[in-house]
Amino acid sequence: MSYKISVDTGGTFTDVIVSDESGNENIGKALTTPNRIFDGMRNALKSAAFDRDISLEELLSAGKLLIYGTTRATNAIITESVAKTAFITTKGFPDTLVVKEGGKYNPHDFSSDFPTPYIARHNTFELEERIDSLGNQVIPFNYNQALDLCKEINRRGFKAVAVCFLWSIANSDHEKEMARILSDNLPDLPYTLSHELIPVVREYRRASATAIDASLKPLMQSHLYDLEKDLRCSGYSGDILVSTIAGGCSDIKSLIDKPIYTVNSGPAMAPIAGLEFSKLEGCGEDIIVCDTGGTTFDVGLVRDGNLAFTRDTWLGQPYIGHLLGISSVDVRSVGAGGGSIAWVDEGGLMRIGPNSAGAQPGPACYGQGGTDATVSDAAAILGYLNPDFFLGGQMTLDVKAAEKSIELIANKINLSSHLTAWKILTLSSDLMMKAISDITINEGFDPREGSIVAGGGAAGINIMNIAKELGCHRVIIPKLASALSASGMQFADIVAEETLSLVTTSESFDFEGVNNVLCKLQNKLEAFKASMTLYSDVPYEIDYIAEARYIGQVWELDTPLPNKRFLQQSDLKSFVDKFHHVHQRVFEVRDEGSPVEIMSWKARLSIKLDIVKSYNSDVTKAELPSFSQKRNCWFGGLEPISTPIYKGSDIPVGSVIKGPAVIEEPTTTIVVYPNMVTKISISGNYIIDILEK
Template identity: 30%
Template structure:
């Protein structure tokens, strides 16, 4: 019988992670290969070839493939998108320039607004108009559209965003505009607002559509290029990981690029939630420290916290995403001393190439990985399981400039820089927990990504967290998360009405329409009825207010229980704002549906707990390591992670060297390998950070 495999590939800033799952034996194979920034598809293909060689399999044995990438995110952050034109309703072409009155820094009179992404000369006002209820007020002037498309073509612009007033209620004019664009300029990329962000608020909907158009040509070209190389390799075309924790087809991802912005990090959150469920842990904080940045998210009662609007580079993007905080502190984050003598870490990174100085690629800037190496926390001869040797001398040389700028010793500089990075990451945890009304002491910290196990317990001590979980294959956990994610499509519509019994038929009708669309799409993707799941929620506000609160509808509410919905709304409102006047009328704003196609569940390999004491062959030579729990160097025992067996307990201080990561167990901490291969670290109380 032929053994089938599931494949996942996650392209990060420094490394491309590859995970292969043997469905019959429930075994994981994983590896890393350097990312290729100039053409990320090369890193993907190299990683696939490498994992197939490790597992000794053929391409046709891979029957399921999911891909996550930060390609669109990096293009956006680095201002490497395409030139865009905007077609909008006449009189509204400056909406994306004006934005909103509210400012991120209320009292900063000199703060700069983000650029509009579309030059004013390429914002075109088309004569057409819809009423708020979707009724046509003025028909589309097709000659306007044809004239503007010709101007776009003459100026060599290959991407157009179309955002007409109230198109979320009637997309007729946007659809006809797309037809005309394709007639006049077939090779042009088109982004329609009713498809990208089908809800009200003109500025947010328009800027989200513009960002999609800005990223679409290069992202779609990347997907097309990857697809061609996969065909040559005889590997099937993958699903793409979405920012909301679900997956979609590559064809849909090519059109709706905005939904891939948190593609990679979302996979880590999904995987952590999956493992936490297996361990019986409901409340966790995920801590994903990679080469360039650290992503932090919160899962409460088994569900990731999500947001319907996020900000990236100060642009409000209306797309469902797992709620995360990101800080520029990763293994490749550069450490420096500013003119005032203060230590600074990030957000600048050494990137995939040349990487930290110790990578030996000629990089002269010192990064967090270099500082950990200089403090003895990383074995230079066992990086990536010995596949890559680190250059200690290069790290020492790169630190020389910092020594010349200060009167501190080399060790003091290294310690200070790591502490600054730890503080930045702890602040990110506070943003998703304390700032949202959650006590981090009531959560377990799940640490993954190549660098996080070096810093996890220091972060936990600072926040009062008593337990840290380092998942099996932690450095490639995001890729593993792709394999356990379900197909997920989000649908939205806007219709402002009062939440009362008289409007109940209209509310039911809105959801029925969304459910029909969701079922059709899932059926089109081959999801059988038994694996389809529809989840409804509704955006509510008190009449006259400007912001909404999302309330989920319980599955048993087939008839929609208004009393239950109101009760939940009051509860959520009071938690958010501290006070709730329940006598005020409630208004319905948006109707939301998540259409989920359940994928086959992955069964994790597990072992019987054998013994408490680690076997002798798991012990390496002791080494001198700086411990942040006692702020001094100490000689500690070192263990091979791959030679430990289920049930082994290791009392700190100790180091556990894995093929893909290094785990620090500090003083008054105890680590245990559980039956799934996860390292569970229990922290002693009363430790200083």
């Protein structure tokens, strides 16, 4: 028996899913250990091995493939603990990272100063060189000045260098010359060249991505190599891949070269899992994917069976945070997870997040010294959580500590503890609904027309009420909901993406130039495929996408190419028709009389790593077992309701449970509110129907 293992290291919990050759899956979960990530991973792996009645050593020795997702890069950026990085740019353009794109989070606040740049202004170096937009040299590369810069960088102890010249995407000779000088004079210093990482128009996006990537190289090289060493020393001899924000996974070497793709790589896996679970349950290919973790609530969108991508992923608030710039799975996050802290502002209004209790000390109910009231504490005193069955009995919740933490908030707003807890849950739900609205309604998607796939350890607490407010009539909570991102890794392919810029329009289309660009993209991706020697016989496909817009618009829409090359006029017409369709889907309007402008071209390689899932299809209508007990639960009223409590392991497939009820799984709890019905599908997932009153 061999195993495929996926590991998602979150801010609070580390999730593990193990699948075998028959498609059987089980979950392991443990608290994340920030000081040494492998300790938490090992504890989660032990939990998964114990569930299979094997030892950790047996699990690892039989492991064939391990896919790892991490928050290390994201946390390093947020906490400003990345490597000290120098930024080298064209003379006359030192403020690119300061000015950013000129937007403001609050456009009416005229007192706000420039946002903090990712690399400080005093760590920015200007170099005499200039290429114009056509690729012609305007000012020669100043070789002597470049040598002086190397000496200064060495003297000041920089650990990485980001190089971003103004028009390197039109002619990369000057960036390549700078790279040669850095390699000759500072051979151990990692660097990133903008034309290699993100060769697209828009100076700030390219500069920001280059700076972030360079600053992560020392950190992620150490982290990923240390992880590999720990796994090998523990007896694992299989292949190791790492999940990426591009919606797939890749090998360690590739991600050490481009570590920016590990940022937000865990949340990017949830939409992949959501799509697979929705298809499995016959709920269509238009879905909202929600992942409620201990620290954040992440939401993604799948339309027509395709993941949504964006180049507008900000770390921090839009316009004042830091822009990734690379094409990435569109996942929006708010600080409203199970560990998000409730507090009262100076005006007496209660708020939730963005601060989180994390894994240490965690919510007050964890009994690890935490005193701040959190969403999990609210769920505990509302009666939703079983103190003796948290994490399948691995942890015992301290309900009295939770009550004390809630009382501190209740006294400030003059409400009872239970009503305060309900308000905390309601307020966190409001924040989650706003995140869903941002990625659905604002993108032309009506939530009433799709289903919700919900995951994360805290997903089952309030997702049904959120769905009801949004008008969604169906929610899918997978059996392994608490590890949705880790589930996504089980379905993920090896993915690589390349981009090149060539601006052209449908009126004066550059057939030869575009086809040359598409050939270059294909050659790059096939070279990557050839480097993956362990997967040389695995099927793969390459998809091509244009970033296009109507002339005069500011932003582009990803438009899949109907044909892999533009050989005749009909190929161009098919593409233009496809763009009109995409534009209408997003904005509810199409302008067939306007020419289409293409700014960049992308190619996406997918190497298939599917594992066949097998489920028992011999299902008859099951008789619902007796509930194990009843517990007083509050659902917004002044008095509790005596609520049936079911153990998930006792419920046969085909069962129907009417709310109010609580279903306890080892790693999650599902609250079935009044006027809601849950069915257990053939695959063991929970399908919740929101009934009209």
